[in-house]
Amino acid sequence: MTHVETTLPLTPEFAPRAWRPIAEASLDGNFAEVAWADGLRLRCFSLWLYENTVGVEPLSREAMIDPSDLPPADHLRAAVVDGDGALVVTWADGETSTVHPGWLRHVAEGRHTPGALLPPLRTWTAADVDGVPPTVDGTNVLDDPEVLREWLWLLCEYGMARLVDAPATETFMAELAARIGPIRGSNFGGVFDVRSMLEPDSTANTGLNLGQHSDLPTRETPPGFQFLHCVANEVAGGWSRLTDGHAVAAEMRRVDPDAFEALTTLEWTFNNRSSIADHRWTGPFLDGPIATGSDLDRRPLTVRAFYPVRGFPAMPEHQIERGYEAMRAWSELAHDPRFQIRFPFAPGTLIGFDNRRVLHGRDAFEPSAGLRWLRGCYIDQDDVYSTLRLMRWSEGAADA
């Protein structure tokens, strides 16, 4: 069946939808029930259909009816299939609306959810990834959208992915970020530098070992993804380390459920130490759903693991020792070679990771040995996911 573009019913979105003719439609109380020939069914509440047909503003495709202006739920009076396989509903005032069956089909298949069009979340240990991040040749990443898509896919699947042999220029980090989404700025700036300084403004800018941590738990919502690009490296040591917070959380829940419970319930107040900013937040060490092997629909885990800015226990006095012991148990697991991977930075290496889920750290190095210069930035999860979903539209995935 072919359709002329101008005759298609308006959908409340801009994603392309294939025409998926409905086989049957019926009214069941205040629901329209539709079925396709393969047996898939969808029940549509009357006012949801009203919002997404009568209520759609054609230019923005947004639903424009305030809930107080909606008709009664029994406004829906009939539901039938037209000759092209579209749903046609009749309202109490005699008006009719035609509903795109491909749009209904994508709802029936669950392709409207946040997790749709993204890879299933994959929890990993060191053995699962052979001790190294999933890696893509970054030589052409600025010019070849397929390379960028492949790398972003791995980034969203594992919560980490590496580019190697990318340009080792000072501007590369910003050029790559411009292809992904808006940079989430912080008190370190937009694109920030990580290099040893004589008067460091952060432990990042020393040659000291950095334990496994997540950046900026001082914020209500810490940054989503973090990217670190190596412009120059003349020193031995200073290897990067990553640990999957989901894997450690699952292991802790299994072997030490009391410590796990302490991490998810006892709160701490974090504050940055700066003369020009005063960020603070109070929350548990582990916040959000822990992966159990199922797709979490991209609801984020937040690990608030950064001891340099963990300021104060925010819990009853009798729980404080328990809180510290739980963090000790967590940190031992986070540094266990079963869970932690290590890899060097060469000029042109870029690592991306989910800052709220995947802990990162760094081996010590000797700053006087030479220049070690990384450039980094944060981009929130919303923007990385949005870019990847749009790439999948262009592959036809929105329309599958």
Ligand SMILES: [Fe+2]
């Ligand atoms: Fe960090």
